[in-house]
Amino acid sequence: MSSYGGWLRGKTVKKGAASSSSVNTRSSTPHVQSTSTTIYGGGIKDPSGRVTEYFSMEDQCPVCKSDRYLNPKLRLLVSTCYHKMHVLSILLILMRVLTGVFRCESCIDRLFTLGPAPCPICSKVLRKLAFSPQTFEDLEVEKEVAIRRRLAKEFNKRLEDFDDLRDYNDYLQEVEDIAFNLINNIDVPQTEAKIQAYKAANAALTAANIQREEAYALALKEQEDFDRREREARAAQLVQEQEQERLEREREQNELISKLETSGKDAKKLVAKARLSQQKRQSARASEKSVLSGGMGFGADYAKLLKARTNKAKTSVPDEPHVPLQDDWYGYEDLYVLRPSYDDIFSEAVRKDREGIMRAGGYMVEEAWNRALRSAMAGLELEPLVGLQTEEPPLSAVDAGGDVIMA
């Protein structure tokens, strides 16, 4: 219903320019046609509630073979039987609806008006209402979006619903597996059964989460409304203040002039006095303003909700950091001391190299020294092996010809 909500509310919905002018523009680049005058559901809605349809000069109805060149008002809809073949054959399942005046019947009308009928291409039984406008050029994407939208309604658990991150990640993996299976038509009956089982087991939680989500969306909206109202109020107040200020200044000016005219006091003193009172008034207003703005509350409900969310997230079990290197070797560190500098003829050129040409790639002469010093100590204590070992070093596989066998 909401797909033509915009239309009901009287919003102007622009038809894609391409639908009317494409008669003469023979470009074969894809266009995007925007429309909401459809009785067919589905399709992907943009934020304003409109469905954007995919539209291309290459379109052709696979059933009656009429194409966009001869019939610019051709409109193609997608059935529910997305094929799993390659892209070109997916085009075959496009169905045509003629919204033009010169022909009253369309393929969909002709085939499906009398109730469910088999698809002329894959002979899966279809209903008229199961057709939906195409949003994406690639029908695989269309299908994936539809499946994910469906799954998101059922699988709406959150991190707070789990004891730790591990469980949550497992759950996400499970959902992803289901989505993958449905998209690629792997074990569809089993997957559907899995979804049903999940639905039954988690009905209460799902409903609660939907409510939570709605409450959150509502709170968000309230907050936005509140912010907007506040902004408007502030703007109005500002205008009012400016007006007041202007009036007062005029009044004072007049007063001053009249005083200068009537009283015999020193003119300079009178002017100074007037200035002083003006300044006082301004500072008073500024302090008033700060009090006002300080008292303004933040969207109370929203803040509470946010806080509740973060508090809950904090109680979950912290994730263990991943340590990639677990082995711990002794690097002879106590047997040598790396000095800040050495009188070393080999690294002389590097050390004198002020521009750092030789240090490309992060070369540090200290590292080279360190390696040499460590190398001088490494294995110094090892006694040589004696005698024949029982365990010989593994020889690589050698075939009858004495060659190493190539894998």
Next chain:
Amino acid sequence: MSVDSPSPAPAPPKKPLYEASTQFKHWRYSQESLADVRSKLNEAAVAVIRQTFEAYEPGSSSNVSFLNANEEHLLVTFYVTRITQLCGHFRFPEEVEATAATYLKRFYLKNTVMDWHPKNVMLTALFLATKTTNNPISLEAYTHNIPNTSPSDVLDLEFLIAQSLGFEFAVWHAHRALWGICLTSALQQLPSIPPDYAKSQSSVYDTALNHVRASRLTDAEFLYTPSQIALAAFSLTAPEIAQQWLESKQTLSESSPTKIGSGVLGSIETIKSIIINAGQRPETEAVREVDRRLRLCKNPEKVVGSKAYLARKAEEEKKAEERRSRKVASTGEGVDPFGDELDQPKPSLVDYDDDDDDD
């Protein structure tokens, strides 16, 4: 004993870094096991080649004198010296030269010269070493500077060598350890160091480095650790300083996990004698003699153009063909991997691209 604060379990003693290396794990031999590996490899190779000779020309193997393990080793050692010459020609760093020599020596602990002539293996080992030590050179530039060599000569053996090395390309080198020793000994205020030591330091280093280079012609690197070889080379040059250096390290290591015992002195002395006795270029005449005999006793299956070589090639071809046909059968014949032909012709009556653009 208080129960409320259990003392943490003592951490297991850390293993020294060198013992993590593949050099320690897979390429460390005893004097005896090294000789054993070589003689067994030689025996096996001779048996196989003799069999091959007999298979194609019965009775032909009786008057062939095969190489023994020592002669094989002599030939390999000669080609280690050729690596040094090539490295001088290309101006490769010490690292490349040492790595290539190690690769060549390790390769012939797994293979025999009667199968793979060291002349070719040496070229590939050097090329491989330039890559593994981060001193790359283009294959064209490399082969262009070596007469009678084509890129395929180098590349054909590359995988075989890498596989024989067990893909263990990292090598701990004695020359680096020598540098480390020289760095520390230069700064230690040892009483016996002559006042002009700093000046003579470079000459001491150069002499010691020559000893390290000589050690590459020996089996020292399979028997001892690089630091011990370096210390022996240093000791050959400046015995007193080496002695003091070792003593200072021994006292330092009293409490460390790798306590340097007095046995090291014995090892050092042995390495010294190895370097002096075996660290020489093999005599050219002896090598030429071995090479002449090698031409006769090469594995006939590896000699391009020979009867055995052709037979072997044909057999391999047959095997590969079999494998291919089995693969085709398993995937199901006649199925186009890219799917069936599209039976839907392009529907448009008008070619949009062929537009006269009059609108």
